[in-house]
Amino acid sequence: KRRLTPGEFYQKNERALAVINTTFFSFQTHQNLNLVIKDKKLVGYNIHSLPGRGKDTLTWRHPLGSAIGIFKNRTADIAWTYTDSSRKRAFAVQTPVSLIKDSNAVLKKVQLKKIRFSKWKPVAAVGGGPVLVQNGEIRISNNEEWKFAGKAIDDKHPRSAMGYTADGKLVLLVVQGRMPGLAEGASLTQLAQMLKEIGCTEAMNLDGGGSSCLIINGKETIKPSDKEGQRAVPGVFVIVRRES
Known part of the structure; x- marks a missing residue:
């Protein structure tokens, strides 16, 4: 799958107002590693397992991935989603x-919890x-999702984020970084x-x-932060003008 820069995605859409980079992806396959829903269709899936760093036999399992969806009534929701290439829809829990870890380790204590999934039907996601904020409070799910787990939460980098307010405003936020003395970036806590x-x-x-990039009106x-400028990515979130 070909990757494009956010600027190229902007140029491809005549009605584009804003473009922000979104999913994590593989540099080798150019594949999204997270859910993508376009025009109500599930076109990208959460990658459920990745090899542990520096290990050949250890596998980190990511049963759920967080996602933001926009619904037909123009409301937004952030949920933890389950996707499967054999299914046409995503399922979500709040x-x-x-995480589950596959290894030879002996579990001394196991806690089982029943969770209820529901079909998740956004127009786009x-x-x-x-996740960084839930119910208006800081609630960072880095350890549950095994993304930037442990002390990595404090590392400063360029950042991209999306959210929504109680009165229905969609928020797109980027933070410049990796430029010593000018812009250091932000930790997940600061974000x-x-x-x-x-x-x-x-x-x-x-x-x-x-990958962090937000384009508004071109x-x-x-x-x-890349020397070459905007990084090519497999997917973006685009806000477009309403058709007249």
């Missing part, structure tokens, strides 16, 4: 579920993670604080680093 202060009821992190809002 609380994170801790993109995955990322972790969550910003989104809470803006008034987000719910908000989530998207792919960051060199212009970059931050300077991308």
